[in-house]
Amino acid sequence: MADVVIIGAGISGSSSAYELAKEGLEVVLIDRFGPAAMASGWTLAGVRQSGRHSAELPLAKAAVDIWQTLADELDSPTHYTRGGNLRLARTEAEVPVIEEIVREQTAAGLDLQLLKTNQEIREIAPALAEHVLAASFCPSDGSADPTSTVLGFVRAAERLGVQTRFGERVQFIEVVDGKVTAVVTDKGRIPTGKVVVAAGIFGNEILRPLGIDVPLQVPMVTVLRSAPIDAVLNQVIGVANADCAGRQEFNGRFRVTSGLQDWHGGLLEKQTDAGLRPRVLPTGHSIAEVVELFGDIVPAFAAAQIEDYWAGLIDLTPDAIPVIDGDVGIEGLVVTMGFSGHGFCLGPITGKLVSDLVQERQARLPLEPFKYSRFHNSRSFTEGATLHG
Ligand SMILES: Cc1cc2nc3c(=O)[nH]c(=O)nc-3n(C[C@H](O)[C@H](O)[C@H](O)COP(=O)(O)OP(=O)(O)OC[C@H]3O[C@@H](n4cnc5c(N)ncnc54)[C@H](O)[C@@H]3O)c2cc1C
Missing domain, CATH: 3.30.9.10 (D-Amino Acid Oxidase, subunit A, domain 2)
Structure with a gap:
């Protein structure tokens, strides 16, 4: 039995695993490939606040604050530089x-x-x-090394007791009476009451059987x-x-x-x-x-x-900002995906926000703009993920 199972060891999932373990939860982190295997390794890895959607700016600012000392905290290089x-x-x-x-x-x-x-x-x-x-x-913008950073989160999480399972593919989330009860992979069943879906472009493969479908272009x-x-x-x-x-x-x-x-x-x-x-x-x-x-x-x-x-x-949503939401209609399920080409910078704050949602407390920053329910009325694409770096 795990307190939380996190699906996806990109920067979003690995920082979430680290933050949850820091608070004493028993966490399993699963990836069908391995750390930084997809967007979090493919990325340019700019760490920027400029060019952000106004809803995302507070998250980017909070993330940039964390980036200043992240390597020390993780005791691992991130190669973060603030060159502008x-x-x-x-x-x-x-x-x-x-x-x-x-x-x-x-x-x-x-x-x-x-x-x-x-x-x-x-x-x-x-x-x-x-x-x-x-x-x-x-x-005050900059960049970091993506693979070093994700590995830093994963290793720090492991030191805190997180069980990592790489090369293992989640097949489905088991839900009974509207509540998460387990995660089933190609290697077995992991009983849990909480699941974080941080699976990037593959998030909907896991969510659709539960009736959740984040509108994405790729x-x-x-x-x-x-x-x-x-x-x-x-x-x-x-x-x-x-x-x-x-x-x-x-x-x-x-x-x-x-x-x-x-x-x-x-x-x-x-x-x-x-x-x-x-x-x-x-x-x-x-x-x-x-x-x-x-x-x-x-x-x-x-x-x-x-x-x-x-x-x-790129997991591009209609308004080019992510879903970070613990209220998607299934008890125990938290979704963090759809970062639309700029989720690397946000990674360190994403983990803290996910930790708030998993532990059902008030999120430390406003998350209203990132709710899944914003797509209930409109799923048409209005924004392009135009600004990288
Ligand atoms: C070319 C490029 C340039 C970019 N430039 C920037 C930039 O300059 N600045 C910036 O901030 N952002 C940038 N981004 C975006 C940023 O890299 C992403 O938003 C961020 O890395 C997303 O991280 P994630 O952890 O949410 O997803 P991902 O890194 O995609 O991680 C998802 C993980 O889930 C795993 N997974 C999927 N399905 C399953 C399953 N069924 N079972 C188990 N595991 C599963 C995958 O293997 C993967 O490792 C760029 C992206 C790209 C592609």
Whole structure:
């Protein structure tokens, strides 16, 4: 018998496992592949407040506070750096888009500066091209290493007694008289009264048999990773129309992403040293486009050798903000999914919020905008997950 079973060891599930174990609960953390096997490993891993939906901004701010000391708390490196986020205007038409972002977000209380000349921009980021016209700059944004961070949460959770079961697939949640009673996997049955579904794009596979169906689109993002070069770029770089983004990792590698693309539906399962892992392959065309777009604004990336590539899948909800909800109509069930391309930054606060919901106490931040019931009346898609980084 477990107090809580968490399905999914991405950043949302692993931080939830850690937070619940910290409060003394007996937790089982299950993943059909392993830690950071899907979005939480595929990600660009920007840790940003800028460009956020107003409902999400308090969560992003709280998360950024936690990121400052997370590595010490987990006693494990996160490679978090606070180099800032630059969102660029490359054409005259993009300049008003950036100006509007700065106006809106400063009004929302964020420290966001408008850089109006290439000289101002290149004083902050000399690696950027000379034709970039303007930029927003949020100095308190940054990035972290996704796999190190998720592994940090998992190991800290294990030290607190969390039982981790990787390479095990949840088949269904057993519900009797409207209450969770167990989780059934391909390896057995785990009796429990509480379940957290943190299964990303696969969340609905588990929820639909219970009559819950979070409206999701699943677009794809192409990701390229270069071989290491000397450190030239501290900031996470985005652009006004979100057709590319990128940053240089702590190890010198560039990690660069495309905008949203249609997913062709293919998902391979490959044996790796860490076990079976999912892999989505981008097209040659999308790889060439990323090199051209990001190489145009960061010439050092175009000159670097490409070491690896993959595509990541996004769990995009109609309003591009997640479901974080413990009141979905089944006693003991908490849902946290649909992070729409920006759930990595939120991970550390997601775990604390899930812990509040599992323990049926007032959540420490307002969660009304993240309720599943908002889709009862409308399931039409109004927002795109346009801003990564
Ligand atoms: C290319 C890309 C770039 C991004 N850039 C950013 C960014 O810059 N900043 C940012 O904040 N966010 C970004 N995101 C989004 C962010 O990475 C995700 O929102 C976040 O990682 C979601 O974490 P999660 O734990 O909710 O889901 P996931 O990481 O997808 O984890 C879900 C887990 O559930 C497991 N699972 C599924 N079904 C089952 C089952 N039946 N049984 C057992 N286990 C199961 C999966 O194996 C998986 O490990 C990006 C995403 C992508 C793809």
